[in-house]
Amino acid sequence: MESEHHILPSSDVEELELRLESIGESTATGNLTLLGELHPTASYTERDGGRGMLSLQNQDELTFSDCKSYMLSVLCMGEGSVSIEWTLGTQSEQRNLECAPKIAETALGMSNVNAKSSTVKIVAKEGSKAEIAYRLDEIGKPGVVVD
Template identity: 25%
Template sequence: MGVPLLGKLIACQTATVRCLAMTALLSVLLFNGAACGRASPQSTVTASMPQETNTADGHVLPNQQVAQLNESIRTVNGEPEMIVAEARPSYRVSNGTVTMMTIRDESASSQPAGIYTLTTQCIGTGELDVRFTMGDQTVQDVMRCSAGSISNGTMSLDVDETDRVVVEIAPSDGAKAEIAYRIDATDRGQ
């Protein structure tokens, strides 16, 4: 997954400082497993939960729709993207129970001052609680997914230099959706 993933995740076509900062963010996300498919199930833990058996992850929609979503998130805002997180397994089956996954990606790499835009896309049913944090600023919104087409949501933050980036996307109860996102960086002068 190493080199091809790097090609998908980062396009350094901006100033050298921004390129280095994006590379550092990418490295932290990769080493933490955030940008390469790690997600966590919504919390459904009970105090007397037995050890899990028959655990499997998968997509709730057909491969064709997952591929369509991945292509869309790569091209939605054009170049250059800072980070692209394609659809990852969207549910976990454990002991016969299906649980939708919550995405929580976090980085502690330094990012220069600028405007950062989170674009979230989903296809399927239900709603997503989307939260985007950089430094001490957070924006949050609820996004509705559509079964027949890709839904888009965007939110932006104008931040000073920071070393904290967090993306959290939590599906509502009963949601059945595939989710992808990207972060784009823009200098304040543009």
């Protein structure tokens, strides 16, 4: 769901949205099938005269096969950083991402996972002023792990 509150100029939000879409167009890892995504979202909201930093946790109820590979791509544009935690079944990957004025991104990969859900947790570090987006894909080539 797209956020109506953005903290970066609309041209930056559009650039981030276009990059998010382009991830699925072509990749060295094979064809990607979109399973879930978060459109550009502000790293904070104004609350009671202060800033409430983004802390989101999205859970997708899907069937993940141990014969396939999966990739979580996270994008951040602006200032500050975010911590990322992705859990797929009993496996978990964690990473920090430093945001950048011209889109910073990272990809986490997992394979050989038999699971019924995926949980993505992203927390913006205090003072971050950024837009954050992600996309979860199934990779067309089995056994490929992005790191």
